[in-house]
Amino acid sequence: MAASSTNIKLAVDAVVFGYSKSDGVSVLLIQRKYAPFKNSWALPGGFVRQGESLEDAVRRELKEETGISVNYLEQLYTFGDPKRDPRQHIVSVAYFALVKSAKYQQLKADTDAENASWFPINELPKLVFDHSEVLNTAIARIRMKIRYEPIGFELLDRKFPFSDLEHLYISLLGRDIDRRNFSRKMLALNVLDETDEMYKAEGKGRPSKVYKFNKKNYEQLAKEGINFEI
């Protein structure tokens, strides 16, 4: 009589952030293929399998639902309100992920998703269940995190014009920053190596220096922790 349907189910959800010059910081969402809330937008995610680690479950679901591979993955928060899913008691461990070159990774939905698409963080649709709360938690986390870890690099290519980094911060924080103070402080971290390449934007303007990201110093820094007020 102890039917397995009376057990709590365990799921994972992922908030995947990407950056592109044109759209700024965006989040990857899927359109649900099945009820409940068929065709509504949701975070990618699904049930954890027996014997599978939480992180493996997230990566598997992301592959299945969006075709994407993430570059950085960190646990965000576990949402356990028994009423968060109308069907049954489902506890979801939410993850926070960053991908490089958001616009150039091919999105291909299949299994449980009708469609997968990027939404800029200030043009988000209504989401199913408590997914808006999850997403807001993730946005709060990334905004906080960027102040004490140079995670911006996880969203950019290995080489990038300095202005990309600046635009990423502006988009993420949703406000202007002082270019002079920002560049001084960023360069002082010693995680950027200047290259001899230049980047010419389409349109007018002086070409900008291309930097590459010094992985070794970055890992050192990530361990120590930084204080990066902007």
Added chain:
Amino acid sequence: MAASSTNIKLAVDAVVFGYSKSDGVSVLLIQRKYAPFKNSWALPGGFVRQGESLEDAVRRELKEETGISVNYLEQLYTFGDPKRDPRQHIVSVAYFALVKSAKYQQLKADTDAENASWFPINELPKLVFDHSEVLNTAIARIRMKIRYEPIGFELLDRKFPFSDLEHLYISLLGRDIDRRNFSRKMLALNVLDETDEMYKAEGKGRPSKVYKFNKKNYEQLAKEGINFEI
């Protein structure tokens, strides 16, 4: 054939911190009454019930196993390694809790625990499963957290001599702090109101002023977030 024993089980564990003048910052542990690892020390915790929120489950287990009521409860991290428990795949959501007046709350073990006891954070016993990892995560969290939230107050009585606050920080950080800088910075937060009482320690020494904690200003501050480097 899909026996319910093949499902992932969901548990909660709690790392409860308390402070006393004599022992500094301590953690509440229980001695297991049943196998596996009967008589070994462990974090209090247990399975989440159908329809029960995670936080309710933590509070219930703490009551059952230790008789204690916590003052502050915050989610820490979810531990999901399928091999963390030798019996089966059990995912545990760990919580981080603070209690006032650790030494004066009556500990009474019953249900699943042989015994419950406080251990100073630098004299911890070996723990079962991955509980040492959970505990280390919690210690890292509280050490970090104390730098940007005045959570020290959650561990002290409503009124306390200033030196208690200082000793709490020393015990938690495991190193000496500069008394002059500490008190200047702490008082500048405006969350301490001076009372007209004095506290006479046993033994020698000048009596110290007794402060009380301004809840209103504290809540304001907690919202804004502080930067409290020591």
Added chain:
DNA sequence: CCAAAAGTGTTAGTCTTACACCCATGA
């Protein structure tokens, strides 16, 4: 009067913030 703990100020150095002009390019 000695030992122990509480209370209190100043200074140098570092970090943060605010602010404006020149440069290289394409149209």
Added chain:
DNA sequence: TCATGGGTGTAAGACTAACACTTTTGG
């Protein structure tokens, strides 16, 4: 030559960190 975005320095103020002597009490 104009419009656009890139690149760079300086000065005032705030905060941090380092440091020692005086006060009050009990023994």
